[in-house]
Amino acid sequence: MSDGKLKAENPGETTFARLLRKSAQSYGDKKAALRVKSLGIWQETSWKEYYEKVELYSMGLLSLGIGKGDSVAIISNNQPSSLYALIGAEVAGGIPVALHKDSTTAEVSALLIQFNVKYVIAEDQEQADKILDSKLTPATLKKIVYCNPRGMRSYKDERLLSVEQLCLLGAELKEREPETFDKLVSGGDGNDIAIICTTSGSSGPQRGALLTHGSIIGMAANFSECAGMRATDEFVSFLPLAWFGELMISVAAALYTGFTVNFPESPDTVMADLREIGPHIIFAPPQIWEEIASTVQVKMMESTPFKRFMYNSFMPIGESFAANRLAHKPVSLFLSLKYRIAHIALMRALRDRLGLSRARVALTGGSALGSDAFRFFHAMGVSLRQVYGLTEISGVSFMHRNDDIKGATVGLPLPGTELSFSAEGEILLKSDGIFKGYYEDEAATAKALKDGWLHTGDAGSLDADGHLTVIDRLENIIRMSDGSLLAPQAIESKLKFSPYISEALLVGANRPCLVVLVCLSGRVMGKWAGDNKISYSTYSDLVSKPEVYDLISQELAKANRELPENARISRFTLLYKELDPDDDEMTRTGKVRRQVVEKRYSEIIEALYSEAESLEIDTEIDLQEGRSARIQSRILFRNL
């Protein structure tokens, strides 16, 4: 459908490169496609330059001998060169795959082998080292292109070349064969595989979903129209390209709609750069939104008494205004008036600080955002909308439309998306965005794709207005010993809204009551400890203090009061370390790997269900760069 419709409307424009060529022809040098901050100044790249860059990268790869279907891995921070490499590789016949730049050496080499990677575009020395250091570098690997030459001078590996050399090779080939690139772009087919997109792997190994140009662009067309994106919009790319949501917006939707993609100067400057740009479009997973919400709360704790007074007086007005709006209840004239004042006195300034002044298309997706955080942004006047989709269906299937926003749902289906439920209540989806299968994994493909229906693994239900509610991952739903069912996600999100709590893992399967393992935010707790004059040495030392347990007891008790009787937490403990993707406890996108965590801390969980008051811990944990530390600590168990 969407692909066909698109063909009828825009004949031939069904690959990324063709969309880019069209924009390059119509906008030329007049409009900025990309903007990057360099030496403190925003530098623009026009659509024409964008296209020319892609040509150089593509010809360079051809000159290196790239063949049809060769995998090209991109491991880099957000920067234009990643987009040039991505589209360039596609035109040259390769299939790009983006990897998380903070992946460990072992993870990188495993993925390179899994996807038979032949070419790598690496950002800098750090990333190149991950490939060169690995003892398991795949035999298929032919070339490693690095973008930043710093520190690379003394490297002698024959497979290395700089991005300048790549472009030089590209320019030489272009000189000899000026027509080739254009022909390749014209010859591109919407049914070609555009990308291998790694799945998050929250419950099992990471897989590579194969997606075609047609399905991604078809989805991008529907998505950008439903979301109301415009060619004059600004977008800031600060999330990893390995997350499909980022690829969807910064590549597919940007090429389709023609808005400008901005790249922050460095990961440290994202907040400042967001404020400078004031993007119209923001699409981020819940972890980011939760982090922003908790940052606001923390900053308010540190702020001056006057600012705190303003915040505490006006935020509740916003909250009740938002609560009414989200519940589709009428808002009284008096409340409206108060909200007006709150907007002038607080919300306007707050949104500006967060770079959300102009945020018109604010979207969250990837997993569920807690209702408190959701309401928080609506209170501020940011019309945050939920998006539901999976990588396997080109990212987007359901989303809230303009004013039709409900806190608990993910909204209505995109045009062309069909929905069904299995007997167990699993959400089944069908649309033209459906993937072609997992890379060299037919068994997994057959499991996910039956009779053209994508089995999402999520449990869900449909309400009277046709809104879909996603309850949780099917496998995560807890069946307690009395037979009652419980979705941990909603409860955990509620706990995580406390600025002190960074992660919460609910346990209760086949048990009489619910217990929770809590991880605290080191940053916030450090500040709290300072304010309360509690001395501590390390994170594990701090979280073993009785005072900290008292604080978290209060926070959890507060949450318990808002939870239904059967969903209340009876006992908790604080983990002696924060969950970390490097320890496999989380995915690179920040989702907790429940099975891994439950297994690793099973001793603690068992003790939580016993009568014990505390547990002595003596264990080794891995720190960065292969160092490890011994942790000897006493963790407490508290009843609520």
Next chain:
Amino acid sequence: MTQLSCSDIQLNFGGVRALSGVSFEVRQGEIFAIIGPNGAGKSSMLNCISGVYTPQNGRIVFEGTDITSLQPYNRSKMGIARSFQNIALFKGMTVIDNLMIGRHLHQHAGLVQGGFYLGPARNEEIRHRKFVEEIIEFLSIQGIRKKVVGTLPYGYQKRVELARALALEPKILLLDEPMAGMNHEETEDMARFIVETNSERGITVIMIEHDMGVVMDISDSVCVLDFGRKIASGPPEEIQKDPHVIKAYLGEEDI
């Protein structure tokens, strides 16, 4: 090629002899470490090179010029920059402003031009700001460029101090305990920046450092002082085995 040579340096404070007869040569483009126990005279030695102290005896020759009694600002002009053991930045000013002051030596606009921000002064300012921005990028301190220095964590202040020294466009950089008081991660970052300053920008580095791991890792040659005297010098591998050095650091076993 020898870039800096100190011969027979003697420095007295009243009756206290801080340095006696210290001689060494620093080659162009190397990382040269001065180590020694507390009170050995390391900082005094660095102060003699940068011109804070004038030795009573001996000669310091930099690129063929005798600088023994030259004023500190004249030495900066010749390309000698330094950082301090205790951070010496303008705490109430932003990082950018601190670094721009580092460029002062290279600015030529006079009172009138600068005061009214006339064309040439403006162009000059832009040129220097660009240079400063390059250093900011080099040391990855983009996130703090507009922050007031006094509000920054210690590790960042040390990095800003290195940045300001680099803003001088030095030929030789004197670092007095660049890693002092840093945690493991900050130390690693700093070591990397020093190595890159040396390899990417080609600047000779003379540094005093107590962290032996770092010294042995990154320096090309090491000079050991004890009670104002040089007791050993050479490549780090040799220094580690030198009996005098072991004695100075660990003491001697009573027989």
